[in-house]
Amino acid sequence: MxxxxxxxxxxxxxxxxxxxxxxxxxxxxxxxxxxxxxxxxxxxxxxxxxxxxxxxxxxxxxxxxxxxxxxxxxxxxxxxxxxxxxxxxxxxxxxxxxxxxxxxxxxxxxxxxxxxxxxxxxxxxxxxxxxxxxxxxxxxxxxxxxxxxxTNAAVLLLSRAVSQPLLPAPEDEARQIFEQLRQSQRLPADEAPETFFRKLVQQCRYRYQPIHPGESALWRFPLAHPVATDGRFWVRLRFDTGGQSLADVRGLCRVRRPGATTWAAEVAVNELIRNELEIPITARSLAQAPELEVAFLYQADAKAAPLLVQPRTALAVLTPLGTxxxxxxxxxxxxxxxxxxxxxxxxxxxxxxxxxxxxxxxxxxxxxxxxxxxxxxxxxxxxxxxxxxxxxxxxxxxxxxxxxxxxxxxxxxxxxxxxxxxxxxxxxxxxxxxxxxxxxxxxxxxxxxxxxxxxxxxxxxxxxxx
Amino acid sequence: MNTPVIETCGLRKTFCDFWHRPKVEAVVSLDLQVQAGEVFGLLGPNGSGKSTTIKLLLGLLHPSAGTIAVLGRPPTDVQVKARIGYLPEVSHLHAFLTPRETLRYYGSLFGLDAPTCRQRTEALLDMVDLRRAADRPVGEFSKGMARRVGLAQALVNNPDLLILDEPTSGLDPVACREVKDLVRLLARAGKTILLTSHLLADIEDVADRVAILHGGRLQAEGRVADLLRRADAVRFQVEGLTVDAAAAIRQELEMRTQCPVALDHPAMDLETYFLQVVARAANRDTVTTHFRPAEFLLANRGPGARTDG
Structure with missing residues (x-):
C-alpha cells in the first residue's frame, strides 16, 4: 500500500x-x-x-x-x-x-x-x-x-483620549434619591417601586444641570491619559438652551489642577453654537497632570435663559494620545x-x-x-x-x-x-x-x-x- | 488478494424530489467487492448507475440504504480520503490555475510538505507530458490536456485506491493507450483501480474483473476472460496455410461436427493498427506528446509496492 x-x-x-x-x-x-x-x-x-x-x-x-x-x-x-x-x-x-x-x-x-x-x-x-x-x-x-x-487641517487630524467628569454612577444617584423619597413617604403609590427606580436611573443618566447667568459650574476630570508635556488639551462642552436649537454661549472656561487655588488657564468663549464646543487650551503648568478641574462661568445677561448641560454625555476633556x-x-x-x-x-x-x-x-x-x-x-x-x-x-x-x-x-x-x-x-x-x-x-x-x-x-x- | 478494498452491501440510492418523493432509483441492492491490487471495471449504458456508484464510494452522495466500506472504513473518513485518487468524468478544474499550481494545490490539500509537493508535481507534469504547458492556465487547454491534468491530480497523493470515471474520455488514441498502460503499471505497483468507461475495449484491455450495471442493478460480474470465453466453440490459428489446405480442413471439420465452420483471416484491432502507424510516423518526425508513467512510478514508488513489473 x-x-x-x-x-x-x-x-x-x-x-x-x-x-x-x-x-x-x-x-x-x-x-x-x-x-x-x-x-x-x-x-x-x-x-x-x-x-x-x-x-x-x-x-x-x-x-x-x-x-x-x-x-x-x-x-x-x-x-x-x-x-x-x-x-x-x-x-x-x-x-x-x-x-x-x-x-x-x-x-x-x-x-x-x-x-x-x-x-x-x-x-x-x-x-x-x-x-x-x-x-x-x-x-x-x-x-x-x-x-x-x-483652523489648520493638521489641527483636526488628531488622536485624543477622552475623559469624562467624575460623577456618581446613575444607579447610586437614583438610589440616594429613592431612599430620600421613601423615607419621606413620597414614593408614587400608583407605580411599582422597581419601575419607579428604573425611571429614576434613566432620569439621573440624562439629567440636565442648569447654569444660570452669572453662575459657575465646576467638574472634576480624572484623565484617561495625562496632559501632554506641551500642556495642550481640549475641553468639550455641549450646551442646550431651553427651547432653542442654537446656544448663545458667552462665558469663561477655566482649568486648574485639583486643589489649586488659582486657575492655570482661562479661555473666553463667545459662540453661537449648534453642536458641541471644543475649546483648545495650552497650559504648560498642567503638563502631565493626571486630573483636572474644569469650571465654566456663564456671563450672559441676567435675563438670558440658563444653559443646560448633561454632565454624563456632554462634557469631556481630550488629551493627545497616539497619532x-x-x-x-x-x-x-x-x-x-x-x-x-x-x-x-x-x-x-x-x-x-x-x-x-x-x-x-x-x-x-x-x-x-x-x-x-x-x-x-x-x-x-x-x-x-x-x-x-x-x-x-x-x-x-x-x-x-x-x-x-x-x-x-x-x-x-x-x-x-x-x-x-x-x-x-x-x-x-x-x-x-x-x-x-x-x-x-x-x-x-x-x-x-x-x-x-x-x-x-x-x-x-x-x-x-x- | 483477500482484503476487499471496496465492499458494498445492499447499496441503494434513490433520488428524491423537493418534497422527498422518490423519483429515480439510481442504484438498487448493489453488492460489490473489489479486492486489493485488482483492476475492476464498471460497465453499463448511460443512466445505469455507474457514476452514482462511484460518487457513493467517494462519499459525495449518501446512500439511501445499505453499507459501504472503502479501505475498511466509511468513505467520508478523512483517513480513507487520504488514500484515494479520483478522476471525475468531467475534470472540473479551476480554469485560472496552471497545471503546476493545480497539482500543488491538490497536493497541499493532502497535507504534503512543500518539497514533496514540488517533487511530485514536477514528476507528474513529466508523466502527463505537460511540462511545456505547465504555466498556462488550464482554462486554455483542450479537453484532452485538461484530462491529463485531472489524471495527474488523481495521482498526486500516490493513492492506494484509484477511482477513474471515464479516464480515456476526450483523449486521442495514443493517449488512450498510454492511460491504459499507466493503469496496468499502477496495478503492477500494487494499486487498486476502479474504472468506468463507455469504451468496452478499454475496460477489456486492462480490467481483471468487471461488473455490468443496468437500471442501477448488477447484471453480471466476474473475470473478463471468464465472462467472454465461449466454451462451446474452438478456434484454430495457423500461419502459412495454403488455400487448398484450409478448404480441406474446413471440409473435414464440417463433416465431423455436422455444423458450419467459419474460416477467416485474423485481423488486428483498429487501435493496434493506428498505434503502429503513429509509431512509424513518430520515427520519422518529432513526437509531440506522450505519457511517461513508468518514470513517475519509479520515482514515487510506495513502500508496499510490488516489484513484479
Whole structure:
C-alpha cells in the first residue's frame, strides 16, 4: 500500500491545506478580475466623493467628508462584495460541481470554510489598507493646500483620549434619591417601586444641570491619559438652551489642577453654537497632570435663559494620545471585523444554498440588519405602532428585527469612525469587542453551522443515475 | 488478494424530489467487492448507475440504504480520503490555475510538505507530458490536456485506491493507450483501480474483473476472460496455410461436427493498427506528446509496492 500522508490528523498538514484553500481564494479573486474591478470602484469612491459632497466649507466638515463618508462608502462597497463573494465561494463551487475534486480530498468542511474565510479576509485587509492610504494621501493634500478659516487641517487630524467628569454612577444617584423619597413617604403609590427606580436611573443618566447667568459650574476630570508635556488639551462642552436649537454661549472656561487655588488657564468663549464646543487650551503648568478641574462661568445677561448641560454625555476633556495614522489604522482594523463577520455569513449561506439563493438571502439579511428596531416601529402602520397590540405578522417582524438587532449589537455598537472624525482615539475595548464578536464568536458559530451542513449535504447531487 | 478494498452491501440510492418523493432509483441492492491490487471495471449504458456508484464510494452522495466500506472504513473518513485518487468524468478544474499550481494545490490539500509537493508535481507534469504547458492556465487547454491534468491530480497523493470515471474520455488514441498502460503499471505497483468507461475495449484491455450495471442493478460480474470465453466453440490459428489446405480442413471439420465452420483471416484491432502507424510516423518526425508513467512510478514508488513489473 502507498505511503502514509501527513494530513491525517496532524496540524502542519491541516494548516497547509487551510493555507492552500486561502491562497486559492486570493488567486480566484485576483485572476477573475474581481479585485481589479473593486479597486477601480474604490478609487472612484475615494476620489469622487470629496468632489461630489461639498460639506459646509468648514475644515471639520471637509474632514468628515474625506474621512467619514469616503471610508463608510468604501466599507459598504467592500461589505457587499465580501458578502456576495463569500456566497459564491461555496455556492458556485457546489453548483458547478467543482467542489467534487476538493471534497474527496482529506480536508474537513471546517478547513475549507476557514481557508476561504482567511482568503477573503486577507483580500479585504489589503483593500482596506489601500483605501486608508488613499484617504490619508488626500488628507495630506488637503492640509497642504491650506484651509478656509483660521483652523489648520493638521489641527483636526488628531488622536485624543477622552475623559469624562467624575460623577456618581446613575444607579447610586437614583438610589440616594429613592431612599430620600421613601423615607419621606413620597414614593408614587400608583407605580411599582422597581419601575419607579428604573425611571429614576434613566432620569439621573440624562439629567440636565442648569447654569444660570452669572453662575459657575465646576467638574472634576480624572484623565484617561495625562496632559501632554506641551500642556495642550481640549475641553468639550455641549450646551442646550431651553427651547432653542442654537446656544448663545458667552462665558469663561477655566482649568486648574485639583486643589489649586488659582486657575492655570482661562479661555473666553463667545459662540453661537449648534453642536458641541471644543475649546483648545495650552497650559504648560498642567503638563502631565493626571486630573483636572474644569469650571465654566456663564456671563450672559441676567435675563438670558440658563444653559443646560448633561454632565454624563456632554462634557469631556481630550488629551493627545497616539497619532492620527495610528487611529486611522485602528478604524480600519475595526471595519475589518465587520467584513470578517460578513464573510462568515456569506460563506455559511453559500454552504447552505445555491449561489443565487445565498446571495438573495444574504442581501435580505443585510437589509434587515440595517433596519433598527426604532425604524421598524416607524415603518409599521400607526395602528400597529400605537397602543393597539401589533398583528401577528407585524409582531413577528418586530420580534425578528429585535432579535437580529440584539445579535449584532456587540459588533455595531462601537462607532470607530465617529471617534476618528471627532479626533478621538478608537478605544482598544471597542476593537477587542468588535473582533471578539466579528472575528471570533459569529465566525465560530457560522463555521460550525456550515460544517454541519456540508457534512450532511450531498455535494454531487444529480437527478438521474449515471 | 483477500482484503476487499471496496465492499458494498445492499447499496441503494434513490433520488428524491423537493418534497422527498422518490423519483429515480439510481442504484438498487448493489453488492460489490473489489479486492486489493485488482483492476475492476464498471460497465453499463448511460443512466445505469455507474457514476452514482462511484460518487457513493467517494462519499459525495449518501446512500439511501445499505453499507459501504472503502479501505475498511466509511468513505467520508478523512483517513480513507487520504488514500484515494479520483478522476471525475468531467475534470472540473479551476480554469485560472496552471497545471503546476493545480497539482500543488491538490497536493497541499493532502497535507504534503512543500518539497514533496514540488517533487511530485514536477514528476507528474513529466508523466502527463505537460511540462511545456505547465504555466498556462488550464482554462486554455483542450479537453484532452485538461484530462491529463485531472489524471495527474488523481495521482498526486500516490493513492492506494484509484477511482477513474471515464479516464480515456476526450483523449486521442495514443493517449488512450498510454492511460491504459499507466493503469496496468499502477496495478503492477500494487494499486487498486476502479474504472468506468463507455469504451468496452478499454475496460477489456486492462480490467481483471468487471461488473455490468443496468437500471442501477448488477447484471453480471466476474473475470473478463471468464465472462467472454465461449466454451462451446474452438478456434484454430495457423500461419502459412495454403488455400487448398484450409478448404480441406474446413471440409473435414464440417463433416465431423455436422455444423458450419467459419474460416477467416485474423485481423488486428483498429487501435493496434493506428498505434503502429503513429509509431512509424513518430520515427520519422518529432513526437509531440506522450505519457511517461513508468518514470513517475519509479520515482514515487510506495513502500508496499510490488516489484513484479
Amino acid at each position: 502507498g505511503e502514509a500522508l501527513p494530513s491525517g490528523g496532524r496540524w502542519p498538514g491541516k494548516l497547509r491545506a487551510i493555507m492552500a484553500v486561502a491562497g486559492l481564494s486570493v488567486r480566484a479573486a485576483v485572476r477573475s478580475r474581481v479585485v481589479l474591478s473593486l479597486v477601480l470602484l474604490l478609487v472612484a469612491g475615494v476620489i469622487g466623493i470629496p468632489q461630489l459632497v461639498a460639506g459646509d466649507g468648514s475644515p471639520a466638515s471637509a474632514l468628515q467628508v474625506r474621512l467619514c463618508y469616503t471610508l463608510a462608502t468604501s466599507v459598504v462597497v467592500l461589505g457587499l462584495v465580501t458578502l456576495w463573494a463569500a456566497c459564491a465561494a461555496f455556492g458556485l463551487e457546489i453548483d458547478s460541481r467543482r467542489i467534487e475534486l476538493t471534497a474527496v480530498k482529506p480536508v474537513q468542511p471546517w478547513m475549507l470554510w476557514l481557508g476561504r474565510w482567511l482568503g477573503i479576509l486577507l483580500l479585504d485587509a489589503v483593500l482596506l489598507a489601500g483605501v486608508a492610504i488613499a484617504v490619508r494621501v488626500q488628507l495630506l493634500g488637503y492640509a497642504a493646500a491650506g484651509l478656509p478659516g483660521a 492620527f495614522n495610528g487611529n486611522l489604522a485602528r478604524v480600519m482594523v475595526a471595519q475589518l471585523a465587520i467584513l470578517a463577520a460578513l464573510a462568515a455569513l456569506g460563506l455559511t449561506l453559500g454552504a447552505c444554498f445555491s449561489f443565487p439563493v445565498a446571495a438573495f438571502v444574504a442581501t435580505a439579511v443585510l437589509l434587515a440588519l440595517l433596519v433598527t428596531p426604532d425604524d421598524a416601529r416607524e415603518l409599521l402602520p400607526t395602528r400597529l405602532a400605537g397602543e393597539a397590540p401589533p398583528g401577528l405578522v407585524a409582531g413577528m417582524a418586530l420580534g425578528v428585527n429585535r432579535t437580529m438587532a440584539a445579535v449584532i449589537r456587540p459588533l455595531v455598537q462601537p462607532e470607530p469612525l465617529t471617534h476618528a472624525v471627532a479626533g478621538e482615539r478608537v478605544p482598544a475595548s471597542d476593537l477587542c469587542q468588535m473582533w471578539l464578536w466579528g472575528g471570533a464568536v459569529y465566525p465560530l458559530v457560522l463555521a460550525w453551522l456550515a460544517s454541519a451542513v456540508l457534512r450532511r449535504r450531498e455535494l454531487s447531487r444529480q437527478m438521474a443515475g449515471g
